[in-house]
Amino acid sequence: xxxxxxQYEMRSxxxxxxxxxxxxxxxxxWTPFAGGTDLMVLLEAGKLPRRRFxxxxxxxxxxxxxxxxxxxxxxxxxxxTDLLTDPIIAAEFPLVAAAARETGAVAIQNRGTVGGNIxxxxxxxxxxxxxxxxxxALELASSRGRRHVAYESFHFGYKRMDLAADELIVGVxxxxxxxxxxxxxxxxxxxxxxxxxxxRRAQAISKICFAASVDLDGGVVRDIRIALGSVAPTVVRARxxxxxxxxxxxxxxTIAAARLALRADISPIDDIRSxxxxxxxxxxxxxxxxxx
Amino acid sequence: xxxxxxxxxxxxxGAVQVTTHPMARLLxxxxxxxxxTGTKEGCGEGECGACGVLLDGRLVNSCLxxxxxxxxxxxxxxxxVASGEQLHAVQQAFIDCGGAQCGICTxxxxxxxxxxxxxxxxxxxxxxxxxxxxxxCRCTGYMRIFEAVVTAMRIKPxx
Ligand SMILES: Cc1cc2nc3c(=O)[nH]c(=O)nc-3n(C[C@H](O)[C@H](O)[C@H](O)COP(=O)(O)OP(=O)(O)OC[C@H]3O[C@@H](n4cnc5c(N)ncnc54)[C@H](O)[C@@H]3O)c2cc1C
Ligand code: FES
Ligand code: FES
Numbered sequence: 001x002x003x004x005x006x007q008y009e010m011r012s013x014x015x016x017x018x019x020x021x022x023x024x025x026x027x028x029x030w031t032p033f034a035g036g037t038d039l040m041v042l043l044e045a046g047k048l049p050r051r052r053f054x055x056x057x058x059x060x061x062x063x064x065x066x067x068x069x070x071x072x073x074x075x076x077x078x079x080x081t082d083l084l085t086d087p088i089i090a091a092e093f094p095l096v097a098a099a100a101r102e103t104g105a106v107a108i109q110n111r112g113t114v115g116g117n118i119x120x121x122x123x124x125x126x127x128x129x130x131x132x133x134x135x136x137a138l139e140l141a142s143s144r145g146r147r148h149v150a151y152e153s154f155h156f157g158y159k160r161m162d163l164a165a166d167e168l169i170v171g172v173x174x175x176x177x178x179x180x181x182x183x184x185x186x187x188x189x190x191x192x193x194x195x196x197x198x199x200r201r202a203q204a205i206s207k208i209c210f211a212a213s214v215d216l217d218g219g220v221v222r223d224i225r226i227a228l229g230s231v232a233p234t235v236v237r238a239r240x241x242x243x244x245x246x247x248x249x250x251x252x253x254t255i256a257a258a259r260l261a262l263r264a265d266i267s268p269i270d271d272i273r274s275x276x277x278x279x280x281x282x283x284x285x286x287x288x289x290x291x292x
Numbered sequence: 293x294x295x296x297x298x299x300x301x302x303x304x305x306g307a308v309q310v311t312t313h314p315m316a317r318l319l320x321x322x323x324x325x326x327x328x329t330g331t332k333e334g335c336g337e338g339e340c341g342a343c344g345v346l347l348d349g350r351l352v353n354s355c356l357x358x359x360x361x362x363x364x365x366x367x368x369x370x371x372x373v374a375s376g377e378q379l380h381a382v383q384q385a386f387i388d389c390g391g392a393q394c395g396i397c398t399x400x401x402x403x404x405x406x407x408x409x410x411x412x413x414x415x416x417x418x419x420x421x422x423x424x425x426x427x428x429c430r431c432t433g434y435m436r437i438f439e440a441v442v443t444a445m446r447i448k449p450x451x
Contacts, residue, residue: 002320009295010314010360033358040356041337043315053315057361081350105426106404108338110350111357203339203426 008048012055016062016141019168022054024143027165030054034077035111037104038120062115062170065089073139074172076115084109093174095130095211098194102126105203115169118151121159121234124273126196128155128235129211131172132227133192139171148173155234187218193290197282206230207274210286221245221254226287231266231279238265241287250291258291259284299363303328304372314360318352319343321359322369330370330399334428341427344400345369351407353426370399373406381444382406391440393431401427405441414445 010033013019022030033039033053042048056062062077065086072088083089083100090097103126104112117127118138128151136151142164151172155161163169192213198204209229215222224246226238244261248254268279300309303326310325322328322345334342336355343354346368373380382405385391392398401424408415408423415423420441429437 002316005313005315006295008313008315010358012314012360012363036358036361037338037356040317040358044317044336044355055314055358055360104338105341106407106423107341107344107351107353107426110347111352 010053010055016059019054020143024166034113034116037108037112070176072174074114076169078114080109095194099127099130102196123234124206124230126209129209129227129229132237133211133213133225134174137173140167141170142167152237158233189216208279208282212290220249231268240264255288255291299359301362302366315358317355318357318359319354328369328371332396341400342397344403351404381447385440385444389436389440391437397429
């Protein structure tokens with residue numbers, strides 16, 4: 001076995017209490033370990049700075065997807081495969097299903113988890129834009145107690161987030177608020193779009209990721225939610241673009257205004273995968289497609 | 293080793309026990325400790341699928357699985373795909389269709405294809421592409437591999 005493994009330590013927690021206890025006793029000393037699809041890559045590359053890991057894999061309380069009348073709760077250890085095989089996710093949260101389908105390939109989907117994707121905090125991650133559109137809330141736990149935070153305010157800088165060293169993400173809650181569509185008038189139209197723009201279909205890191213939902217009433221924008229990945233230090237909700245078109249009739253003027261407003265929401269950069277200019281243009285095109 | 297643990301699991305229907313660091317890669321335990329060298333290492337970072345095995349029936353990249361998480365589980369490697377002398381339908385189809393050239397990707401391809409057919413006995417060509425999207429091949433250009441999966445699907449897996 002690799003000799004350098006000796007500098008690492010991993011302990012398997014059998015329940016949530018045990019994991020939280022370890023995290024709280026020496027805050028910052030232990031790092032959570034879920035499916036390992038991010039951490040094992042760093043380990044092999046010799047770029048894993050943390051030394052001690054608490055393995056969450058056996059904590060059953062963190063598994064599963066459960067629905068109540070007004071929300072769906074996704075356990076932090078739910079994998080992409082779990083998302084793809086859940087009938088309620090498929091029926092009511094198609095952007096989440098689309099994101100899961102576009103993440104990695106089968107072997108990654110079988111191991112990568114929702115909690116790991118969120119905590120890894122890559123601005124290029126594919127699931128977060130879908131979660132933002134649905135107004136997700138995170139459930140965080142520590143030995144001090146539990147709290148809920150809106151996902152939109154969770155990430156506040158590159159790899160910086162509202163998660164204390166002794167806290168775990170235990171679940172993600174999606175409100176089931178959009179069920180009432182059938183009751184709306186004849187002129188009502190609901191659209192949802194998920195687009196991952198990459199170099200190839202499988203396993204590629206996004207150049208840009210776009211998730212949106214829009215409700216139109218006789219061609220006038222009512223509810224609109226747009227979220228993007230790979231265009232800023234964190235995944236972002238495009239609040240200015242949304243604001244610029246709300247209660248406006250769709251048409252070329254509104255679209256032009258929305259494209260302009262979008263520039264305030266995102267701050268793309270040049271990197272190995274793409275350029276700022278390309279990202280800005282594609283983001284605008286995707287927005288235009290949504291509103292056309 | 294300061295942090296060695298005893299890990300018990302099943303490989304290809306036989307119980308094994310190894311004493312190792314819990315973060316050792318399943319890939320290394322299979323190849324080095326258990327001498328099951330059919331599982332290959334390509335990239336070591338989850339991109340190529342050469343290290344594919346089934347963990348409790350599901351396709352995983354063994355280069356990304358720490359052995360500590362395998363305790364109590366069941367692993368199928370390429371060595372365990374055939375039933376005795378009887379090749380798995382996917383293996384036979386790879387031979388018949390010329391789906392293997394250098395062979396480095398083949399064990400992972402066969403396991404990915406077997407896992408796919410297990411879940412979906414008659415996949416469309418698009419579903420085959422998606423099922424094998426995590427497996428890279430530098431030799432065949434993929435067409436013969438897809439043909440092999442279609443052929444295997446027609447003869448129906450013996451398992
Ligand atoms: C080949 C390959 C392809 C990939 N493709 C994609 C892709 O297309 N899109 C994409 O978005 N990602 C992709 N990924 C990245 C990765 O698979 C995902 O981010 C995955 O969801 C991570 O989950 P995990 O359980 O494996 O995380 P781990 O590696 O176990 O952990 C990741 C981070 O999250 C922390 N963590 C884990 N669980 C918790 C928790 N419950 N509470 C607090 N912190 C926690 C860990 O401490 C660590 O910092 C890919 C990775 C590989 C290797
Ligand atoms: S060696 Fe594991 S995916 Fe390439
Ligand atoms: S046969 Fe050589 S890599 Fe596929």
